[in-house]
Amino acid sequence: MVGIVGYGSYVPRYRIKVEEIAHQWGKDSSAVKRGLLLQEKTVPGLDEDTITISVEAAKNALKRAEIAPEEIGALYIGSESHPYAVKPSGTVVAEALGIVPNVHIADYEFACKAGTEAMFVAHGLVKADLLKYAMGIGADTSQGAPGDALEFSASAGGSAFIFGKGNIVAEIIDTFSYTTDTPDFWRREGAFYPLHGGRFTGEPAYFKHVLGAGRAILEKSGYKASDFAYAIFHMPNGKFPLTAGKKLGFRKEQMEPGWIVPLMGNTYSGSSPTGFSATLDVAKPGDLILLVSFGSGAGSDAFIFKVTERINEVRNKAITVKELLEQNRIYLDYGQYAKYRGKIIMNE
Amino acid sequence: MPSPRYWREMPQRYRLEASQCTECGKVSFPPRIVCGCGARDFKKTNVSETGTIVSYTTIRVAPDAFVIQAPYNIAIVEADNGVRITTQVVDCAPEELAIGKKVKFVFRKLYEEGHCGIINYGYKAVLV
Ligand SMILES: [Zn+2]
Numbered sequence: 001m002v003g004i005v006g007y008g009s010y011v012p013r014y015r016i017k018v019e020e021i022a023h024q025w026g027k028d029s030s031a032v033k034r035g036l037l038l039q040e041k042t043v044p045g046l047d048e049d050t051i052t053i054s055v056e057a058a059k060n061a062l063k064r065a066e067i068a069p070e071e072i073g074a075l076y077i078g079s080e081s082h083p084y085a086v087k088p089s090g091t092v093v094a095e096a097l098g099i100v101p102n103v104h105i106a107d108y109e110f111a112c113k114a115g116t117e118a119m120f121v122a123h124g125l126v127k128a129d130l131l132k133y134a135m136g137i138g139a140d141t142s143q144g145a146p147g148d149a150l151e152f153s154a155s156a157g158g159s160a161f162i163f164g165k166g167n168i169v170a171e172i173i174d175t176f177s178y179t180t181d182t183p184d185f186w187r188r189e190g191a192f193y194p195l196h197g198g199r200f201t202g203e204p205a206y207f208k209h210v211l212g213a214g215r216a217i218l219e220k221s222g223y224k225a226s227d228f229a230y231a232i233f234h235m236p237n238g239k240f241p242l243t244a245g246k247k248l249g250f251r252k253e254q255m256e257p258g259w260i261v262p263l264m265g266n267t268y269s270g271s272s273p274t275g276f277s278a279t280l281d282v283a284k285p286g287d288l289i290l291l292v293s294f295g296s297g298a299g300s301d302a303f304i305f306k307v308t309e310r311i312n313e314v315r316n317k318a319i320t321v322k323e324l325l326e327q328n329r330i331y332l333d334y335g336q337y338a339k340y341r342g343k344i345i346m347n348e
Numbered sequence: 349m350p351s352p353r354y355w356r357e358m359p360q361r362y363r364l365e366a367s368q369c370t371e372c373g374k375v376s377f378p379p380r381i382v383c384g385c386g387a388r389d390f391k392k393t394n395v396s397e398t399g400t401i402v403s404y405t406t407i408r409v410a411p412d413a414f415v416i417q418a419p420y421n422i423a424i425v426e427a428d429n430g431v432r433i434t435t436q437v438v439d440c441a442p443e444e445l446a447i448g449k450k451v452k453f454v455f456r457k458l459y460e461e462g463h464c465g466i467i468n469y470g471y472k473a474v475l476v
Pocket residue numbers: 369370371372373374383384385386387
C-alpha cells in the first residue's frame with residue numbers, strides 16, 4: 001500500500017476582506033461576494049514567502065508522520081511564486097527541516113497545479129521503491145495585478161504531504177492526469193503580474209481539464225460520485241469548484257470541508273492540496289476522497305484516496321486547516337496590504 | 349555577495365542547532381568549541397521549539413534593511429531547555445508583549461541583501 005504517511009498545512013495570519021479591496025477600486029463588494037463567493041483572503045507577512053510557508057507546513061506534516069526528517073529521500077515544492085528565479089526553494093526548505101544532504105530536490109512550476117505535480121512525482125517514486133519516503137509540497141504567495149479581478153482571490157498558504165509505504169493515513173487508489181496546451185493564463189519572465197485570457201479562463205481551460213480528469217479517473221477506477229465521502233476541486237474562486245463538482249455528480253456536502261476558498265482565497269499551488277488537507281482533518285477511516293487540481297496552461301491531476309484507521313491517531317498531532325483559517329486573524333486595510341505585498345515603489 | 353558566515357551558520361540559523369557539553373550537560377547556543385566548565389566534548393542537540401519572554405523592546409527607528417518592518421519587536425527568549433536567544437517577535441503588536449509570555453520559534457525571512465542579492469532566512473518567535 002502506497003499513500004500519505006503525514007500531512008500538514010500553514011496559512012499566514014494576515015487577511016484582507018473583499019470589501020476593503022472593492023472599496024479601493026470603486027467596485028461593488030456585494031456583487032463580487034455573490035459572483036465569486038469570496039469573503040476574505042490570506043496575505044503573507046512581510047517576512048513570509050513560499051519557502052517559509054513550505055517549512056512550516058512540512059513541520060506539521062512531520063509531526064503527523066512521526067518519522068525522522070533524514071528518512072525523507074526526495075523533496076519537491078510546487079509553486080508559481082518561488083522567491084528566486086534561479087536557485088531552488090527546496091534546498092532552503094530541506095536544510096531548515098534537517099533533510100540534507102542525502103536527498104533529491106526539485107522545484108516544480110505549472111501555475112496552480114504545481115503542488116499536485118510535486119505530490120504526483122513523490123508518490124510515483126515511493127511506489128517504484130526508489131525511495132522510502134518522499135515529500136510533495138504545494139505553496140504560494142500569489143499576486144493579482146492591482147484592480148484586476150484576481151486581486152480579490154490571489155492568496156498565501158500551503159500544504160505538505162509525505163508519501164510512504166508503511167503507517168499510511170490515506171492510501172492512493174488511483175491517479176490520472178489530463179493536459180493540453182491552452183494559453184488561458186501566463187506570466188512572462190520579468191513581468192511582475194500575470195495576464196489572463198478573460199472569458200477564456202472558464203470553459204476551455206478550467207472546466208475542460210477539471211471535468212476531463214474527473215470523468216477519466218471515475219471511469220478508470222470504476223467508482224461513482226456517490227461512492228465518495230468527499231471531493232476537492234481547484235478553487236480559483238468559490239463558484240468554479242462547486243459548478244465542476246455538480247457536473248460530475250457531487251453534492252455540496254461532499255465538497256464542503258475542502259471548499260476553503262471563501263476564507264482563504266485562491267492559494268494557487270496550495271489551493272486544492274490545502275482543501276485536501278482540510279478534508280483529511282475531518283475524514284473517517286474508509287472514506288474515499290477525490291482530489292482534482294487545475295493549473296493554467298493547462299492541466300489537471302486527479303487522485304483517489306482511501307482513508308485508513310491511522311487518521312484518528314494523527315489528526316490532532318498538528319494544527320488543523322480550520323484552526324489556521326479561523327484563529328488569530330489580523331486584518332489589514334488596503335494601504336497596509338499594498339505595503340505587505342510590495343505594491344509600493346520604494347527608493348533602494 | 350552572500351556572506352560566508354551566513355552559509356556557515358545555517359545549521360544554527362535554520363534549525364536552531366546547539367551543542368550540549370558531555371561533562372556538565374550545559375546547552376550552548378550558538379554552539380561552542382569550549383564549554384564554560386572547560387570541557388571540549390559536545391553532542392549535537394537543538395534549542396527547544398518553545399520558550400518564554402525574559403525581556404523585550406520595540407525598535408521604532410530601524411536600520412535600512414528593516415525600515416519596512418518598523419516598529420518591530422526584539423526579545424530575549426529563554427527556550428525550555430534553558431538557552432537564551434535574542435530574536436524578533438513577529439505577527440503581534442508591541443502592546444501584546446509581556447515578560448513571561450510563551451512563544452514558539454518559526455522559520456522566516458530575516459532580510460534581503462538588496463534587490464538582487466540573496467535572501468537570508470532564520471528563526472524568529474511568535475506568541476503562542
Ligand atoms: Zn560543560
